[in-house]
Amino acid sequence: MNLGRRSSKPSQHAVWVFLAPFALLTLVFVAYPLIQSAVLAMQQTYGPGTKTFVGTRNFTDAAADPVFWTALRNTIIYTLGSLFIQLPLALALALALNSPRLRGRSGYRLIFFSPQLMGLVFVSILAALMFEKQAGLINQSLHTLTGGLWSLDFPWLESHVMATLILISLWMYVGFNMIYFLAALQNVDHALIEASAIDGANSWHRFRHVVLPAIRPVGTFVVMLSMIGSLQLFELPFVLLEGTGGPRNQGLTVVMYLYQSGFEVGDLGYASAIGWVLALLLMSLACVQMWMIRREGR
């Protein structure tokens, strides 16, 4: 049979034919917009017909724009909240649900993961109702639990916007990240854990020196995923705060500011510049991730 010989020498044309759809789509929908957005970041436009070259002014304006810095600060606070509150909680939950002594583990896993099934916009709408003054579930519950000490007028969405966003994101993402940790925990070699127990290691030592190193690659991945997702936060505050950044921009994120500048004010050049700053930030984080993964592999 000559089939094997024919397939071992694919014609040069065939390679290009197979690559063409991907290459075409990438050129049209990735490469061209990328180049165009870099050009746009150095222009001020009112539609493609009316534009003027402004050089690096959009970037220098962003650097001097207090609203941009507020948005960046908020985004970083939210990201830190994700990393230092959300992920430890997710890990704790995964450890608890990994315990063979716990009954109904599958049910709990489903319950904790279920917010993911609803979608962020739906969760945001629900959260807006839950954090309302007077009739909102949160204020009503706290009011009842504290015997009336907690004010029904507690202004979650007025003076505590970032705390509210972090709380909602816990509800949304703790279960999601828990699944990753759970998968990693189920792959930890039980022989190692048993051996360390025989050697006299207590539960903390077993966790610190056996479990944690074993799940570190997944942990690194989850940290990076959370970080990048948090830096791109948009839908939750957008829906919750009705398209604004909330009172005094407490809930304004970088992507929301990009959206406001580009699609509400119509300053597409400035929005592109903000987009590029965010892209550079994300690229730097991706480089850090790659470096960490390489270090893990050694």
Next chain:
Amino acid sequence: MNFATLIMAARGMPLGLWVMVLLMLCSVTVLFSGQRTNEDAVRLWVFSPTHRDLYNPMLDRAGAEVGVPLDMRLMSILAIERRMMSGFFSGLPTADLIECERAIVGRAFVGPLEAVGFLDLTDRLREEGLLDQINAPSFGPWTSRGRIFGIPHDVHPVMLAYRADLVEQAGIDLSDVETWQDFFRAMRPLMGESTNPQRYILGFWYTHLDNVEVLLLQGGDGLFDDQDRPTIATQSNAHILAEIVSWCVGPNRVAADIEDFSGTGHQQRIDGYGIAYLAPDWMCSIWKEQIPQIGGKMKIMPLPAFHPGGRRTSVRGGTMLGIARDSHQIEEAWKHAKLLYTSPQVARQMYQLTDIITPVSSLWNDPVFDEPDPFFMDQPKGRMYIDQAPHVPARSSSPYNRQAVVLLRDAAVSLAEHARRTRTYDSQALQPEAFRLLSDVESKILRVMERNAFSGAVR
């Protein structure tokens, strides 16, 4: 590959692939069997189902009178904004006639005057006498740098609606009320003596973007002048900001945070948690539809003024009908626009269906506006709104208006925190801080406006 080979290949196809092919065929059929556009028709985009229902009975008559049919499409307001701006920017076709809401129209005015995608209607309106027939303040949101780009759909005066059943039950007489201070003084007994009242006089909060703007406009200075220059940092605005924050904070607060369009807010209205609300004409039909339980219990009155002899109304919302500058049927579109927006029949039906009064002042003598409205205890609601219509404040079409309103809300939040922190609840004492915060808002808006390289007049 011949036909027989194809049949053979098809026979071997798994079931999943058959399902995918079937879905593809269905999608293609649906796509290509969609409603065809009549190429000769004047195309109209509307965002409100009520407007569609209002215009539908007119379509045949309008088509016959103009000689070209009207092809009306209902779309979401965001879809209209996206398609309109994309069309204006790229020269791609939009509708010939576009109904546009105040919240989205500002973007069309960001660029140079000659690049505005709407047709300049100023001369047509003047030549045909419509400038005199239509209530002057209604042109404000559609006027940029002295040129008018749309026919106004409405006036939207704001009145104060209140739970008359509770007020009358308490023996309170509001007939002599002229100012907000008079109003709160008269209504105070309704809140009782309790330190944690279960009832507040006004359903209003300093974070409600639209209502804060309503009151600032009532005060007179608003946010921008007729040349779109910011007029935010004025003593009058500072007085109003301090006043409205003093309603909401402190041991003697009189206002409660009751949302306009939420289920909770509606329940609080039914429960009488709030007594009075700012009510533009369009709000009446929303209440009738969504909270009929308060029907027959409400009354309206002119807004109390901020000082004796001051304005007793304000304005909220607004819609226009504009003609796309690149339309190939400008004359036909203009005729249709006039029929829809100046027709006595539409004006009458608009009031009956939506409680909105027409801006065409020559139609205000229609007896429909004098009919008693059972929802408002048989008050002649239409006439009461019309009485205020000529006094509604002028508004700007500034593309920066929305940002200014958002910043104004931030200033109000900061002022409220200052009041709580320093335990300063008196509006006079809060005014200097209010002025400082408004100055900050104005400088922020100016900074944004100065980035606009195209439109000197907007700056």
